[in-house]
Amino acid sequence: MPFIQAGSIRIYYEMTGNGHRLLFINGTGGDLRNPIGPMQSPLAKQFNLLAYDQRGLGQTDKPAGPYTMRDYADDAARLLNAVGWQSCHVLGYSFGGMVAQEFAIRHPGRVDRLVLCVTSPGGAGGASYPLHELAKLGPEERARRAMALADLRRTPEWQAAHPEEVSQFIGQSLAAERQHADEPGWAEGRARQLDARRGHDTFDRLDEIRAPTLICGGRYDGIALAATQERMAARIPGAELKIFEGGHLFVMQDRSAYPAIMDWLKRD
Template sequence: MLTATPTRGAPVIHYAVAGREDAEVLVLGPSLGTDLTMFDAQVDGLADRYRVVRFDLRGHGRSPVEPGPYSMADLAGDVVEVLDHLGVRRCHYLGVSIGGAIGQWLALHHPDRLITLTVCATAAQFCDPPSWAERAAVVRAEGTAAMLPSRLGTWVTHSFACHRPQEAERLAEMLLATSAEGYAGCCEAIGAFDVRAELGRITTPTLVLAGAEDPATPVDMVRAVADGIPGSLFTVVPDAAHLLTTERPEVVNAMVAGHLARRVHA
């Protein structure tokens, strides 16, 4: 695997590259409070066919902590910087939650950079926008540990945590390792995000996936994204909460591989 950390002239955020150098690029955008290793199962399942690029959000993983607040335009701009640095003109993009919001922003403002778009457990406007500023304030005061009790049952189902306790613990460690400012700045980007009136302008072939048991972005909220994007495909992944790429990787990987192969909707 090729990895790169921010240096002079390099992108602000940390990224990692795996897979065939001669293949089309698939970019993976993570969820709030996680790092790029949340996509280990996607690398295992897709890097034999694609050049997989993963990144850490600002203040997450190995990316530096930039002072917030951030905007979705800032976070999408970080992705464009990575693509430019790698010399990638066009890519497939898959994003989870805030990663999916970044994908929507890219499809609206940088459509020439995308071949396909897959968004998982995301929204065109997230629940209760004012609450995100409140969450940011709590995390700045108490750290990301304040969010830990609410993640079980939200990120993954209780059944998954019971049967895969080491994986659930690994996700918790990602959250605890996330900087308070990075988490809070991304919360503020989420609270200000609203592209409901713009979804109809997205022309990138789009797959939208919802977790059947996701309380953070319930099925109807995710379905609204698909309803707004002309020609998009929508699927509910059973037995999965918010981080469906982690909880049901085989199912998600198969759906993504099929979508990338189709390219154009019927």
């Protein structure tokens, strides 16, 4: 299995493809063992794609906490050191976008082009939905609430009219949550990630980002609001903004999303 020592922790990573180097930073609870992930995306066919499990998640080490956003950003820098990449494109999705902001601020020379998807800066710029509050709910109610937040079109009326889709979504969510829940440190790692997420605030430092930046949002996202993407774009020098027809998983809902992102990354 592809593990690599990155500072004090051992990181599980995967790398595939050819072309310009692209680091993908995953979202909350991200685990490369999930069947739908960056390695199954069109990115893997167009770039030399590097993805990894962040500290406390998946097959990467789960050291004692607490974790900070600086820890996550510096882990990414150490991973690049370990694989021999001086710089690369960076795409951060949701929580990964928060890490990518911190990474681009702390390690500016290592980012060629930056894509921030359905994320937030925190602070005065606005935070993403407080997912730690969902942890208080029972598994089925948590899955149902997450489904509605991910796409605001899934109103109670929509759910009543689409019982099969709702049942399928909840079943898949519960199965994914149970799959690795018995692993040592699994629950603690996820909780530490949510705690770090609560403290995320880069808004007053976003103007320090120097890499060309594309900000992508979903029009119906209830986790990272479209208005928040607009505030980030106004704060990062020269940033471009694209809002797609979808929710938090707009890349799977709007067929134009991946082509638009890949075309932007391939600009000189």
